[in-house]
Amino acid sequence: MSAEVERESIEATVEQENLALKEYRNFLPSKIKKDIWSSKFLLFVENLSVSFDGFKAVDIPHFGIKHGELRVIIGPNGAGKTTFCDLVSGKTPPSTGKVYYDGKNITQMDESDIALMGIGRKFQTPTVFDSLSTYENLLLALPGNQDWQDNLLKRESEQEKNQILEILEKVNLSECRDMPAKSLSHGQRQWLAISALIISKPKLLLVDEPAAGLTDLETERTADLLMELAEDHTLVVIEHDMDFVRRLGQKVTVLNEGRVLAEGSLEEMETNEEVMEAYLGR
Numbered sequence: 617m618s619a620e621v622e623r624e625s626i627e628a629t630v631e632q633e634n635l636a637l638k639e640y641r642n643f644l645p646s647k648i649k650k651d652i653w654s655s656k657f658l659l660f661v662e663n664l665s666v667s668f669d670g671f672k673a674v675d676i677p678h679f680g681i682k683h684g685e686l687r688v689i690i691g692p693n694g695a696g697k698t699t700f701c702d703l704v705s706g707k708t709p710p711s712t713g714k715v716y717y718d719g720k721n722i723t724q725m726d727e728s729d730i731a732l733m734g735i736g737r738k739f740q741t742p743t744v745f746d747s748l749s750t751y752e753n754l755l756l757a758l759p760g761n762q763d764w765q766d767n768l769l770k771r772e773s774e775q776e777k778n779q780i781l782e783i784l785e786k787v788n789l790s791e792c793r794d795m796p797a798k799s800l801s802h803g804q805r806q807w808l809a810i811s812a813l814i815i816s817k818p819k820l821l822l823v824d825e826p827a828a829g830l831t832d833l834e835t836e837r838t839a840d841l842l843m844e845l846a847e848d849h850t851l852v853v854i855e856h857d858m859d860f861v862r863r864l865g866q867k868v869t870v871l872n873e874g875r876v877l878a879e880g881s882l883e884e885m886e887t888n889e890e891v892m893e894a895y896l897g898r
């Protein structure tokens with residue numbers, strides 16, 4: 617390739633990216649009225665970074681999620697996807713920058729307060745209580761019921777019971793309601809973890825690698841479940857499995873080395889040289 621042609625193609629790539637990412641770049645919640653930014657984005661981060669021993673695991677100047685979106689974040693291992701969730705959910709304090717959520721600057725808030733504000737998080741390894749039944753796991757997940765010794769003695773209200781049964785139905789676990797969680801399949805455990813998350817009706821769900829280790833059928837069901845949840849929640853889904861991402865069919869953000877590399881449809885990302893290099897270069 618001649619230098620001329622090469623430069624043109626690089627410029628074309630940058631131009632393409634500018635379009636997709638420009639909207640974030642021009643948006644500065646710290647500089648504009650709260651009402652204006654909060655009506656546009658549910659979550660927005662500005663100059664967000666975190667360093668571990670001098671290594672920047674996340675370094676994102678501007679990035680946001682709109683109300684009601686189902687956004688997929690992909691990226692190679694170590695790209696900073698889980699760390700991004702840690703920063704948003706208050707698990708890890710950032711080294712620099714701000715996290716704005718639902719009209720508030722939540723940067724300095726602690727993890728439990730952020731959860732109470734409606735950010736729900738499913739970790740890569742689902743947190744489920746093995747010795748408790750499926751039903752009891754959800755009983756425990758009810759807001760205000762985290763003190764589990766109290767809770768298992770307390771009788772749930774009729775309304776709470778119906779709420780649990782409704783969720784079990786939604787995630788296809790009705791038949792398993794009295795089974796101990798340890799006898800569930802890996803996929804069923806993922807669905808139980810997701811159920812425990814949605815029972816407190818969070819506005820924003822951060823779902824980290826929901827398809828990891830699932831069978832093909834479980835993967836399909838999980839994608840369908842997330843799409844159903846997207847009707848009532850804003851979702852950020854982090855995923856590696858491309859078939860799964862394809863099934864979701866949503867806008868994809870690519871993280872690489874802690875930065876937002878590109879954004880668009882999965883098809884656009886698959887023809888983006890930089891993105892492909894990031895994936896294949898490891």
Ligand SMILES: Nc1ncnc2c1ncn2[C@@H]1O[C@H](COP(=O)(O)OP(=O)(O)O)[C@@H](O)[C@H]1O
Pocket residue numbers: 668673691692693694695696697698699700
């Ligand atoms: N608490 C931590 N201490 C030190 N390094 C960390 C910590 N958390 C994450 N990292 C590093 O940050 C980088 C991004 O990790 P992670 O967010 O888990 O990536 P991903 O989820 O995209 O695979 C990795 O290099 C990881 O080793």
Ligand SMILES: [Mg+2]
Pocket residue numbers: 697698699740
């Ligand atoms: Mg991860």
